[in-house]
Amino acid sequence: xxxxxxxxxxxxxxxxxxxxxxxxxxxxxxxxxxxxxxxxxxxxxxxxxxxxxxxxxxxxxxxxxxxxxxxxxxxxxxxxxxxxxxxxxxxxxxxxxxxxxxxxxxxxxxxxxxxxxxxxxxxxxxxxxxxxxxxxxxxxxxxxxxxxxxxxxxxxxxxxxxxxxxx
Amino acid sequence: xxxxxxxxxxxxxxxxxxxxxxxxxxxxxxxxxxxxxxxxxxxxxxxxxxxxxxxxxxxxxxxxxxxxxxxxxxxxxxxxxxxxxxxxxxxxxxxxxxxxxxxxxxxxxxxxxxxxxxxxxxxxxxxxxxxxxxxxxxxxxxxxxxxxxxxxxxxxxxxxxxxxxxx
DNA sequence: TTAAACTTTCAAAATTTTTTGAAAGTTTAA
DNA sequence: TTAAACTTTCAAAAAATTTTGAAAGTTTAA
Numbered sequence: 001x002x003x004x005x006x007x008x009x010x011x012x013x014x015x016x017x018x019x020x021x022x023x024x025x026x027x028x029x030x031x032x033x034x035x036x037x038x039x040x041x042x043x044x045x046x047x048x049x050x051x052x053x054x055x056x057x058x059x060x061x062x063x064x065x066x067x068x069x070x071x072x073x074x075x076x077x078x079x080x081x082x083x084x085x086x087x088x089x090x091x092x093x094x095x096x097x098x099x100x101x102x103x104x105x106x107x108x109x110x111x112x113x114x115x116x117x118x119x120x121x122x123x124x125x126x127x128x129x130x131x132x133x134x135x136x137x138x139x140x141x142x143x144x145x146x147x148x149x150x151x152x153x154x155x156x157x158x159x160x161x162x163x164x165x166x167x
Numbered sequence: 168x169x170x171x172x173x174x175x176x177x178x179x180x181x182x183x184x185x186x187x188x189x190x191x192x193x194x195x196x197x198x199x200x201x202x203x204x205x206x207x208x209x210x211x212x213x214x215x216x217x218x219x220x221x222x223x224x225x226x227x228x229x230x231x232x233x234x235x236x237x238x239x240x241x242x243x244x245x246x247x248x249x250x251x252x253x254x255x256x257x258x259x260x261x262x263x264x265x266x267x268x269x270x271x272x273x274x275x276x277x278x279x280x281x282x283x284x285x286x287x288x289x290x291x292x293x294x295x296x297x298x299x300x301x302x303x304x305x306x307x308x309x310x311x312x313x314x315x316x317x318x319x320x321x322x323x324x325x326x327x328x329x330x331x332x333x334x
Numbered sequence: 335t336t337a338a339a340c341t342t343t344c345a346a347a348a349t350t351t352t353t354t355g356a357a358a359g360t361t362t363a364a
Numbered sequence: 365t366t367a368a369a370c371t372t373t374c375a376a377a378a379a380a381t382t383t384t385g386a387a388a389g390t391t392t393a394a
Contacts, residue, residue: 003293006285010300013278020271022189024382038295043341053384058342079339079392089302104187111180118173126170128205133177135256142329162309164331191352210371220354225372246362246369 007036011050026052027060031070031085040073040082068095094151101147105140112137177203178217193219194227198237198252207240207249235262261318268314272307279304 001009011032018028029050034041041049047057061083064070069092073082086092116133120126150157168176178199185195196217201208208216214224228250231237236259240249253259283300287293317324 001281001285003285003288003290003296006282006300007296009278010282010296013275013282017271017275020189022187026382036292036296036299038291054341055343055385056383059383062342081341087299089299089306093306104184108180108184111176114168115173115177115180118168118170121170123170124205125203129170129174129177129203132203132254132256133173139256139260142326146329159309162313193352221371222355222373223353226353229372248371 010036024060026050026056027063030057030060031064034070034083034085035087037084040075040084042080042082044080046083067099090156094157097147098151101144101151105144105147109137109140109144112140174203191227193217193223194230197224197227198231201231201237201250201252202254204251207242207251209247209249211247213250234266257323261324264314265318268311268318272311272314276304276307276311279307 011029014032015025015029018031019025030046033046033049043054043057043061046052046061047054050057061070064085065072069086071084071086073084075082086095112133116130116137118126118130120130150161153160178196181199182192182196185198186192197213200213200216210221210224210228213219213228214221217224228237231252232239236253238251238253240251242249253262279300283297283304285293285297287297317328320327
C-alpha cells in the first residue's frame with residue numbers, strides 16, 4: 001500500500017464509520033483529511049481532494065468548528081481562509097466526549113428524570129416504567145460522571161483510565 | 168405527567184436518541200416499548216402501540232434479536248410469538264458494548280493498523296499520516312481493551328468502574 | 335467609493351434510508 | 365393432505381438526509 005492508497009483507505013473508512021454514528025460522510029471525511037494534513041487546507045483544497053461542492057464543504061466545516069475540533073487559520077498576506085483540525089487525538093477524544101455529553105447525555109438524563117418521577121399508581125405497568133427509567137437514569141448519570149472525570153483530566157487520560165480499570 | 172404521557176415521552180425520546188446514534192426510530196422505539204412492558208408483546212401489540220407496519224415491525228425485531236437484546240418467547244398453547252427485551256440495564260449496556268466493539272471497533276482497528284503500517288518515505292505527509300493513524304490505532308485499541316474488561320465483568324460494573332476512576 | 339476575492343446561504347435535486355403492504359413462506363392442528 | 369394462523373420477504377413508495385450550485389453576502393485592497 002502506498003501513500004495515496006493508504007490516505008484514501010483512511011478517509012473512506014472514516015467516512016463510513018461516521019455514517020454508522022450519525023455523522024455524515026462529508027463531515028467525517030473532511031475531518032479525516034485535515035487530521036492527516038501537515039499543512040492547513042483551503043476550501044478549494046478540500047473540495048478538490050474530496051470532490052464535493054463548495055456549499056457542502058462550507059456547511060460541514062462550520063459544523064466541525066461548532067464541535068470544537070476544526071479551526072480557522074489565516075495565512076498572513078492571504079485573504080483565503082485555511083483550516084486545520086485538532087491534531088492531538090487525546091484532546092480530540094476529550095472534545096468529542098464533552099460535546100456528546102452536552103448534546104445527548106444531559107438532555108437524556110433530564111427526560112429520564114422527568115419520566116421516572118411520575119406518580120406511582122400501583123399498576124404493574126407504571127411500576128415497570130418507573131423501575132426501568134430509574135435504572136436508565138442512574139446508568140446515564142454514572143456515564144456522565146465518568147465522562148466528566150475524563151474530560152477534566154490532563155492528557156494521556158485514556159491510558160491512565162485503562163490502567164485503573166485493569167488493576 | 169400521567170402514565171400515558173410518560174410512556175409516550177420515553178418512547179419518543181428513545182427513538183430520537185437512537186436516530187442520533189445511527190439506529191432507526193422504529194427499532195429504538197420497539198426496544199423502548201419492550202423495555203417498559205411488564206408482559207411480553209406480540210407483533211400485533213407492537214404494531215398497534217407504535218402505529219407501524221407489519222413488515223417494519225418484523226424486520227426491526229429481527230435486528231434487535233441479532234443485537235442480542237430482544238428475545239422471542241412462546242406462550243404455551245398459543246401459536247403467536249411474543250417478544251421481551253433484556254430487562255437488566257447493566258446487562259443491556261454490556262451486550263450493546265460487546266456488539267459495537269465487534270461490529271465497529273474491531274474493523275476500525277484493523278484498518279488503522281494497515282494504514283499506519285505503510286512504508287515511511289521521508290515526506291512530511293507520509294510522516295503525518297503514519298503518526299496520526301498510529302495515535303488513533305492506539306486509542307481505539309485501548310478503548311477496545313476497556314470495553315472488553317467491562318464486558319467480562321459481573322453485574323454492577325458501571326458503578327465499580329466509576330469508583331475506580333474517581334479515586 | 336468599486337470591484338475582486340472570497341464565504342455563506344438555501345431552494346431544489348439527488349441520494350439514502352426507512353416504511354409499507356401484499357405476496358410468499360412457514361408452522362401447526364385437525 | 366388442507367387450511368388457518370401466523371411470520372418473513374422484498375419491490376415500490378414515502379420520508380429523511382445530504383449535496384449541489386448559483387445568488388446573496390462579506391471583506392479587503394486600491
